[in-house]
Amino acid sequence: MSSPTTTLATPPAFPVLDDKVSGRTWLAVAAGMLGAFMAVLDIQITNSSLKDILGSLSATQEEGSWISTAYLVAEIIVIPLTALLARVFGIRTYMIGTTSFFLLFSTLCGAAWNLESMIVFRMLQGFTGGALIPMAFTLVMLKLPPSKRATGMAIFGLTATLAPAMGPTLGGYLSELYGWPSIFYINWVPGLLLIVGMIYGLDREPTNLKLFWKADWLGIFFMALGLGCLTIFLEEGNSKDWFDSGFIIAFAALALTGILGWVVTSATRAEPFVNLGLYGQRNFLVATVLSAVTGMGLYGSAFLLPLFLGQIAGYSPMQIGEVIMWVGLPQLFIMPFVAKLSSVVDNRILCSIGLLLFGGSCMMNAYMDASTGYDQLLWSQVVRALGQPFVMLTLSNFAMKGIAPKDMASASSLFNMTRNLGGSIGIALLATALSTREHFHSQRLGEAINSFSSATQLRLDQLTSSFMAKGFDPVTAGNQALQAIDGIVRREAYVMAYNDGFFLIGAILLGCIVPLWLADKLKAPGGGGGGH
Template sequence: MAEAGIPEQEIPPPSRRDWIALLSAILGAFMAILDIQIINSSLKDIQGALSATIEEGSWISTSYLVAEIIIIPLAAWLTTIMSPRRFAVTISVLFVIASLLCSMAWNLQSMIIFRAMQGLAGGALIPFAFTLILTKLPPASRPKGMAMFAITATFAPSIGPTIGGWLTENYGWEYIFYINIVPGILMASGLMYGLDKAAPRWDLLRKGDYWGIATMAAGLGCLQVFLEEGHREDWFESSSMLTLAVISFISLVCFVILQLSKPDPLVNLRLLKERNFLFGSLANIGLGVGLYGTVFVLPVYLAQIQDYNALQIGQVIMWMGFPQLLIIPMVPILMKFVDARLICATGFFLFAFASFFSGSLNLDFAGDQFIAIQIFRAFGQPMVLVPMSILATAMIPPSQAGSASSLYNILRNLGGAIGIAALATILDSRAKHYYEILRENITPGNAAFTERMDLLTAQLGNEHSAFQMLSNQVHQQASIMAFNDAFHLIAIMLGFSMVFVLLTKAIPKPVAAKPATADETSAEPAHP
């Protein structure tokens, strides 16, 4: 087994077929991440159509995320067994079929099952695309591939609510699943054309690390459910949440022990000994908090405080998305002249600054006031993801691309899940805290309180209605203060990520790849 930091055989320049395979895989990763966010703006409509409560409907999202986080570490192993081409086409077709089934779901149970199928297929597409970039592109071309992958990780979450809100408002919630059909067909066709045929290695099933798979699936699955549902169940006050936490902890500890004790593990955790991959992965956790936390907190604020509908929320969030399409292509060019660490740290600074400034909310701070902040985020996010991916994987040999991809992507997803769970708890607990503080000033001896009550009583006609409205206003102010705290937490996590990036080593200067000979052009390079 090759260790991190030890170079392997030189990767030849990518052919046209390689680029088609890469673009197809990246399209699949884009659709997979888009499907995480796009459903959130349509959840109320889907719950109504399936006669589900809010608590029951949350499983529509949770089932997708649980399946996704379980399949990510298995993707590299399944790719080796089935062959890259067979695996990629299979999951692409499964993704399209699952999307169609979701649009035809007849009750909540069927929707949860079909969303889990969709999560299994979509989750496998994300590390597969990342692995292809590491194995198909030489170091000199890798920034271009990472720039395209950045579109999936940063642009897809930004436009998901916009597309979902528009489709639901104009056509119905079923169309958020229909839009996967055409890209899914293109994706499967491109992967079938771009990847070489290879014989499957079914014999590896007999050597599978099934204890590792079982402990990993139990640990990550229970952890994801715990993080998604814990806030609604009051965390450790719920016996079911406590049970999930214990199972997750024991399973993941066993998984780590098993992986470190095997010469050929399912996921090579020893890659974290490599300095750049360790600090890049830690920074990636903070990025997950920033990416998914922002897309969680901002829509909740606009809906609860400003009374925005799904389409209006999407129009605000898209200002974080569309400018990135202009910025992402420029990042690989900038990396030729500027140290990747400085570019990445600057991106984290811009992202953190935008999040910190978002923590200055008041009742008049609505969609228009967020436009400048969203543009700052749009500048920061591509400057983070492209160089950070290169920094983290610069010393990882191609043979370890599968493990590196699994670890790197799963840590970002876990960062997002942990961040959302923490932010949801902060919004609830801090709102109660601030309400108690503000309520202390609502006393008959307070001149401001008396003046406000007199004004509201004159407007509403009776003192009871006036007091009820004042209580609502105090609750609203307490919630706004809690949202400020949530944005400040996101900024702090991004600040830590900026420090981690600065602790990495500089990327070695790539050696220009030799032009492909006629023989090399006719023979496709080996695939992961």
């Protein structure tokens, strides 16, 4: 998620021309990465603690969905604005300011007294935290020379892939040990480190408030309307039965109006606040489309697996975290290796390997049963962790190839924005698929399991006898047996639906290997991400 380029002022060329990077600069880049990790983490950190939060705020599950939706809406709106705001205030001042407000709103989230206050504070938290992700990407491109960008991109890739997996894990641990407000208060640790890193690592820059007043505010309005309404449409659509709901139809219409208005104003203005014309470059288009698909895989798998483990296996949040951590740990070791390979091997080959591993790991999860748990899921998680770095790093390299310095912020913002939208689309698609496929499998299983089936009758007799042995009368025991059979059917239908969801993600990821080869051959010369 990155900052848009505003052509209102000529952006500086890359300031670092030699291969030497000072410790101050590395500290600033590392601090930026910490901010990106924190912001992505907070997208899903509430998921495993949602029951506790809703209980404290006296809210229903459906009402509680707005806690995540509010964050996502604000975040997706601020991403294209980041470059404009960074040019107005300077990178250093903007990063320190937005982090300070992020910490303030995080604290207010932990102290929220009702659902309405929580939604408002989460929205403000998303608007301030969303800027941290594009700024981390931009720091890599502007502060590091081409020979060092592979390292920077590798670290950025870790923030993008580790955080979605660790969000529910960390949230579960903190909630269980210290209560749900701690998932918001913990942000003070990385937040203060980020501020210190920015103060020490970056030089002051002059402010330029004229850029703010000259900005393409009509385009910004359409962008906010389109992306905000699209996110609400995706996040709330499944729970409201999509186009059977007037609410969803209205937001779909507003999203379409906003996005079309944004495209038209961008095409007709001499100085758009973000350069949508970059989508006309083949490499960038391929990279952003695949980034969206990767977002579907990243957020989709992080959505399905905890649900399966909680609903079917009955795992606690801490147990779920112990399974999911295996998506993260191997990446710490594989990412530096991928960064080195990216400068000597065609990145299309590396990305194909990544998609094959990532998609293959989802296919491995497409054959689960009700007894599947930690041991059976370990290797699929490891394979996924091996594949994700290959995809994330190489797609960043493709996206940035041939991008002029003046368009770097736009490219960064559009690339990261597209990945986030892909995640929202993926979760919406999977939530709908999970619901419809569960109904489908329940009906099919119900056709096979009926009172005329000898196997069903035998099982009912066994269960009835078992309940009678526990002291139930024959009628009650018979009813209990029927309920038990119904529960087994529902459970198996859900297991099959989860399998279908993983199969869908895997098939899409594997299918992306073909369009990937429409991109140009690319080796990241001395440091990936430059591609000039």
